[in-house]
Amino acid sequence: MTKISIEQGAPEQSYSWLRPFLPKKLQPYLRGIRKFWQLRSLKLDEPYKTIFPYTQVSQMRQQNLIRLSMIVNENRINGALVECGVLDGGTAALMAYTAKETSRSIHLFDAWEGLPESTEEDGVAGKKWVGEVVGSPKRVAEIMTKLSISSEKIFIHRGWFEDTFPNVSISEIALLHIDCDFYSPTTLCLSRWYPHISPGGYIQFDDYSAFQGCKQAVDEFLNIHPEIELQVFGTIGQGEAYFIQKPFIDN
Ligand SMILES: C[S@@+](CC[C@H](N)C(=O)[O-])C[C@H]1O[C@@H](n2cnc3c(N)ncnc32)[C@H](O)[C@@H]1O
Known part of the structure; x- marks a missing residue:
């Protein structure tokens, strides 16, 4: 197993002084406006350009x-x-x-209520993110329409993972993107969905180098699966992507 040592806690918050004064429901729209302005000074190809105001994920992780x-x-x-x-x-x-050209279905899980309570594993730095990072399912529908993605392929599961996961069965998964910041939901995603990853399928972890709880959850998973290697795409320190591939022959 690759040992990767990263110093972290949790990312700094932009406009932290302003946050207490703003209704949480406005976050998706304010984030969209801020990113729309940032986009004016960037040269991006499609589809990265269209999705830019709808994501927090680094360019390297998007590419991966x-x-x-x-x-x-x-x-x-x-x-x-x-x-x-x-x-x-x-x-x-x-x-x-x-x-788009495949028959794959797309399953999307989120509570759209901001981040849940943190745990000890997320550290003091994680606490300031509780209730923050509020998204919008309306904006999800908007970006899917912009990219002409058929709504028939998309299955939205709204609610806390602990409530939605037991009610959804997905027998085979080719690619899983885990992007929920904290220890407890990351652990839950791995225990619920890893058994359903097809041999040769992948899991990408958005927060391995950003949130200490996510890193701990992934490291604990890798410790009980020594046959799996943590892989890195991109230059370390520049929004690199961390991912694993399920072995073709399960050990
Ligand atoms: C960093 S955001 C996802 C970013 C997104 N992938 C993008 O493209 O920008 C984290 C999301 O995880 C969701 N989340 C975290 N823990 C959750 C849980 N236990 N149940 C449901 N949703 C959760 C939050 O609601 C939030 O929308």
Whole structure:
């Protein structure tokens, strides 16, 4: 197993002084406006340009999600595309975009209530994020429409993972994107969905180098699965992507 040492806690909050004064429901729209202005000074190709105001995920991680989606298509790995932690739908739309010509279904899980309570594993730094990061299912529908993604392929499971996961069965998963920041939901995603990842399928972790609780959850998982190697795409320190591939022959 690759040992990766990263110093972390949780990311700094932008406009932290302003947050107590703003209704949480406005967050998705304010984030969208801020990112729309940032976009004016960036040169991005499609579909990255269209999804930019709808995601918090780094460019390198976006590229790797598309890369992995294309690999599972080329290698004919069976199964759905699943995202746990959707926010405004940016990375979900990227995954759906690469599956346009396939029969894959897209399952999206989020409570859209901001981040849940943190636990000890998330550290003091994690606490300030509780109740923050509020997304909008309306904006998810908006970005899917912008990218002409058929709503018939998209299954939205709204609610806390602990409530929705037991009621949803997905027999085979080709690619799972775990983007829920904290220890407890990351652990839950791995225990619920890893058994359903098809051999050769992938899981990308958005927060491995950002949130200490996510890193701990992934490291604990890797410790009980020594046959799996944590892989890195991109330059470390520049929004690199962390992911694993389920071995073709299960040990
Ligand atoms: C960082 S955001 C996801 C970012 C998104 N993938 C993007 O493209 O920007 C994290 C999301 O995880 C969701 N989340 C975290 N823990 C959860 C849980 N236990 N149940 C449901 N949703 C959860 C939050 O509601 C939030 O929308």
